[in-house]
Amino acid sequence: xxxxxxxxxxxxxxxxxxxxxxxxxxxxxxxxxxxxxxxxxxxxxxxxxxxxxxxxxxxxxxxxxxxxxxxxxxxxxxxxxxxxxxxxxxxxxxxxxxxxxxxxxxxxxxxxxxxxxxxxxxxxxxxxxxxxxxxxxxxxxxxxxxxxxxxxxxxxxxxxxxx
Amino acid sequence: xxxxxxxxxxxxxxxxxxxxxxxxxxxxxxxxxxxxxxxxxxxxxxxxxxxxxxxxxxxxxxxxxxxxxxxxxxxxxxxxxxxxxxxxxxxxxxxxxxxxxxxxxxxxxxxxxxxxxxxxxxxxxxxxxxx
Amino acid sequence: xxxxxxxxxxxxxxxxxxxxxxxxxxxxxxxxxxxxxxxxxxxxxxxxxxxxxxxxxxxxxxxxxxxxxxxxxxxxxxxxxxxxxxxxxxxxxxxxx
Numbered sequence: 001x002x003x004x005x006x007x008x009x010x011x012x013x014x015x016x017x018x019x020x021x022x023x024x025x026x027x028x029x030x031x032x033x034x035x036x037x038x039x040x041x042x043x044x045x046x047x048x049x050x051x052x053x054x055x056x057x058x059x060x061x062x063x064x065x066x067x068x069x070x071x072x073x074x075x076x077x078x079x080x081x082x083x084x085x086x087x088x089x090x091x092x093x094x095x096x097x098x099x100x101x102x103x104x105x106x107x108x109x110x111x112x113x114x115x116x117x118x119x120x121x122x123x124x125x126x127x128x129x130x131x132x133x134x135x136x137x138x139x140x141x142x143x144x145x146x147x148x149x150x151x152x153x154x155x156x157x158x159x160x161x162x163x
Numbered sequence: 164x165x166x167x168x169x170x171x172x173x174x175x176x177x178x179x180x181x182x183x184x185x186x187x188x189x190x191x192x193x194x195x196x197x198x199x200x201x202x203x204x205x206x207x208x209x210x211x212x213x214x215x216x217x218x219x220x221x222x223x224x225x226x227x228x229x230x231x232x233x234x235x236x237x238x239x240x241x242x243x244x245x246x247x248x249x250x251x252x253x254x255x256x257x258x259x260x261x262x263x264x265x266x267x268x269x270x271x272x273x274x275x276x277x278x279x280x281x282x283x284x285x286x287x288x289x290x291x292x293x294x
Numbered sequence: 295x296x297x298x299x300x301x302x303x304x305x306x307x308x309x310x311x312x313x314x315x316x317x318x319x320x321x322x323x324x325x326x327x328x329x330x331x332x333x334x335x336x337x338x339x340x341x342x343x344x345x346x347x348x349x350x351x352x353x354x355x356x357x358x359x360x361x362x363x364x365x366x367x368x369x370x371x372x373x374x375x376x377x378x379x380x381x382x383x384x385x386x387x388x389x390x391x
Contacts (some may be wrong), residue, residue: 031382033382048353103198103200116192129196130197131196132199134204138211
């Protein structure tokens with residue numbers, strides 16, 4: 001697929017002056033950007049907005065936590081999916097938001113930051129950023145959950161078992 | 164990627180690859196794309212804002228943590244219906260109290276989610292004498 | 295075809311480039327006797343380069359990819375001549391400045 005993108009761009013795509021996308025096709029050669037790169041930029045930009053607590057649906061977050069436990073860091077592309085064309089991109093985001101922030105305003109801020117970042121960094125026009133708010137983080141929720149977990153599973157006596 | 168595409172009706176409606184449009188007047192960034200709020204989010208917010216009223220002692224909870232049990236909210240397009248179980252302080256005039264809860268939850272959920280609140284059902288499951 | 299090796303070395307020394315990459319399936323590569331140069335392929339009128347870009351933080355100040363690509367083209371202009379240089383950003387790594 002990547003191969004065809006390169007070939008198409010070199011031969012058939014007409015040049016267009018101005019606007020995002022124009023920097024990608026020049027007479028000196030084309031610049032093409034893989035989906036994962038666009039997704040990483042989107043993930044980083046979304047996380048920059050305060051009020052975004054985490055990203056990804058429940059299953060993805062659970063997986064991320066498991067990965068976190070074995071040492072790898074949570075992927076920046078978690079909760080992000082993109083479709084990238086030659087000059088345009090569309091983004092879907094799954095968010096967990098902090099309680100107390102009006103979701104329409106938060107979504108607008110996320111959209112602005114993600115669109116600006118992708119258009120500036122990748123030179124692609126972003127046609128849409130669809131946002132799904134999958135969960136909300138209530139104050140005190142995390143601590144209560146940890147307490148609850150401790151109650152259920154008392155600390156294992158690690159030392160004695162290891163030795 | 165992580166979007167559960169099978170359960171997502173949007174996925175079918177969306178073109179596979181962004182259409183290469185001739186770039187008409189571009190929409191402002193804030194308006195490019197849809198925002199969707201899950202049932203769980205609407206329910207958790209409804210539960211939480213109900214507690215802002217002093218006469219509400221407990222919401223949607225009979226044992227367990229308040230957020231582990233969803234009192235029920237259903238989001239359809241841009242509107243939501245909510246059902247809450249509440250424990251209220253005694254003595255309190257029941258009818259006016261449930262009315263207040265309904266109005267307060269509708270206003271706050273609307274404000275925080277951007278959804279139109281079509282209906283709030285309030286069931287008083289217990290009365291508790293406050294010290 | 296020692297060009298490919300020189301181009302690869304030149305690309306790797308560009309500041310916005312964290313490394314070269316063959317792309318998925320390693321399609322971008324040059325095969326020389328006893329050697330495989332990943333991330334560069336050269337024909338008579340085109341040079342394809344696939345890179346892993348370096349992303350500095352904050353995001354707002356990071357160099358846009360088209361500019362990174364232009365710098366690459368400039369850095370190897372004497373090697374590539376009037377061939378078109380197609381740059382593919384295959385991946386990105388975050389690096390604090």
